[in-house]
Amino acid sequence: MTGFISILLFVIIFSTIVIAHEFGHFILAKANGIRVLEFSVGMGPTICGFQKGETKYSLKLLPFGGACMFDGEDGLNMEKGEQPDAGSFLAANVWARISSVVAGPLFNFILAFLFSLIVVGYCGSDLPVLNEVTEGGAAEAAGLQSGDIIKEIDGENIHLYREISLISMVNQGESMEIVYERNGQEYETTLNPIYDEAAGRYYMGIYGAGEYKKHSGFGLIKYSAYEVQYWMRATFKSLGMMLQGNVSKDDVSGPVGIAQIVGETYEETKDYGVSSVVLSMMNIAILLSVNLGVLNLLPLPALDGGRLVFLFVEVIRGKPVPPEKEGMVHFIGLVVFMILMVLVMYNDIMRLFGR
Numbered sequence: 035m036t037g038f039i040s041i042l043l044f045v046i047i048f049s050t051i052v053i054a055h056e057f058g059h060f061i062l063a064k065a066n067g068i069r070v071l072e073f074s075v076g077m078g079p080t081i082c083g084f085q086k087g088e089t090k091y092s093l094k095l096l097p098f099g100g101a102c103m104f105d106g107e108d109g110l111n112m113e114k115g116e117q118p119d120a121g122s123f124l125a126a127n128v129w130a131r132i133s134s135v136v137a138g139p140l141f142n143f144i145l146a147f148l149f150s151l152i153v154v155g156y157c158g159s160d161l162p163v164l165n166e167v168t169e170g171g172a173a174e175a176a177g178l179q180s181g182d183i184i185k186e187i188d189g190e191n192i193h194l195y196r197e198i199s200l201i202s203m204v205n206q207g208e209s210m211e212i213v214y215e216r217n218g219q220e221y222e223t224t225l226n227p228i229y230d231e232a233a234g235r236y237y238m239g240i241y242g243a244g245e246y247k248k249h250s251g252f253g254l255i256k257y258s259a260y261e262v263q264y265w266m267r268a269t270f271k272s273l274g275m276m277l278q279g280n281v282s283k284d285d286v287s288g289p290v291g292i293a294q295i296v297g298e299t300y301e302e303t304k305d306y307g308v309s310s311v312v313l314s315m316m317n318i319a320i321l322l323s324v325n326l327g328v329l330n331l332l333p334l335p336a337l338d339g340g341r342l343v344f345l346f347v348e349v350i351r352g353k354p355v356p357p358e359k360e361g362m363v364h365f366i367g368l369v370v371f372m373i374l375m376v377l378v379m380y381n382d383i384m385r386l387f388g389r
Contacts, residue, residue: 040297043315045097047296049075051142051323052100055330058141059102059134066130069105069121076100098375104134106357124357132345135338142327143262149316149323150258156313159257160195160244171239176225178214178240185220186213193260195244197267202227202238204271210238265324273328292322335367 052075063070069088074080076094083092094100106122123131162184167173184192187201188211201210210225227236249257296318303310330338341364348354 037297040300041293043300044293044296047315047319047322048097048292051145051319051326052076054141054145054323055138055326056100056102058137058139058144059104062134062137063102063104063123066126066134067121068123068126068130068134070102071105072101072103074101074103102138124354128345128348128354132342132349135341135345138338139327139330142323142330146262146265146320146323146327147258149320150261151254153313153316153320154249154258154261155254156309158246158248159193159260161247162192162195162198163245164240165242165244166240168237168239168241172225172228172237173239175239176212176223177221178212178223178225179216181216183215184212185215187211193257194264197264198238198240198244200264200268200271202240203235204275205236205238207236261320262324265321266328268321269325269328292318336364336371337367340364340367 056073056075060070060073071088072090072092074083074090074092074094076097077099078095080092081095083090085091104123106119106124119125123134126134164173164178164180164182164184167178167180184198186192187198190197190201192198205227207227207229210227212223212225214221214223225238227238229236296315299314299318300311303314331342333339333343344355344360344363354360
């Protein structure tokens with residue numbers, strides 16, 4: 035029964051995120067007069083669906099994605115020199131197409147913000163107040179004390195304690211320029227992280243979970259935005275670590291790995307009541323929704339960011355890239371991503387069974 039609930043929670047979370055993303059594409063396309071041929075949730079064979087107007091709405095077998103298919107968006111079926119039909123994606127003006135593409139990731143950020151309003155409103159936020167400073171550690175050497183409020187690290191504004199933890203986690207020994215507040219006065223210091231051979235990483239010499247505070251009114255809106263910003267920063271820093279080779283394949287999770295995390299989180303929170311389970315699932319949804327939004331904006335073929343590259347090239351050139359050439363680039367990118375997805379899923383399954 036527990037396994038079934040975990041799978042159900044995963045499907046609900048993932049489907050909600052996908053629906054938000056595809057609905058963003060859908061609503062802006064409709065507003066710009068672009069025909070949407072199909073709005074689908076999931077991948078693979080269609081389980082069920084219905085036709086309403088020009089759009090088919092369908093549910094697919096595998097809950098690992100979705101699609102909002104614009105009429106003529108890939109250009110692969112067009113003959114050279116052929117003009118697109120009115121209402122097709124390619125017939126719309128370039129800014130209408132840009133807004134329709136951007137809307138998917140944008141709606142992921144909006145969904146994350148709405149969930150953050152609930153989570154932050156219920157739980158509050160972890161303020162960047164130092165709880166404890168390790169004796170003989172880097173923070174103590176830099177003059178930091180318990181109760182200090184961290185305002186900036188290397189010019190990056192700090193609003194949540196987790197942002198400090200994130201920066202500490204990805205630090206590779208570089209010194210940090212820190213602005214902190216003590217008794218209402220701001221000070222600056224340089225902190226040099228100390229390497230811990232046993233842990234294999236650098237530490238700032240602080241520990242604890244910060245100071246939690248409940249918010250209301252504008253404060254709730256502001257700290258909900260900070261929550262989304264935190265997950266954006268975490269996603270970008272994780273991508274940076276991947277590019278630097280500091281992340282192994284076992285640190286990357288696909289749908290199977292995410293489902294496992296959902297199940298483990300459910301097991302850890304179910305004894306604390308329904309509200310704890312719901313809030314924990316919302317936290318996962320915030321993370322995944324921001325991740326999906328950021329990753330889709332990367333300038334890679336087949337992703338929204340890849341389509342935006344071609345659209346902005348069109349803005350600069352004053353004419354579009356031949357649709358058949360763009361379509362082929364995205365098709366190749368899609369094949370590559372499908373292969374990567376299979377490899378990640380295989381690794382998740384091997385890890386699940388304790389390879």
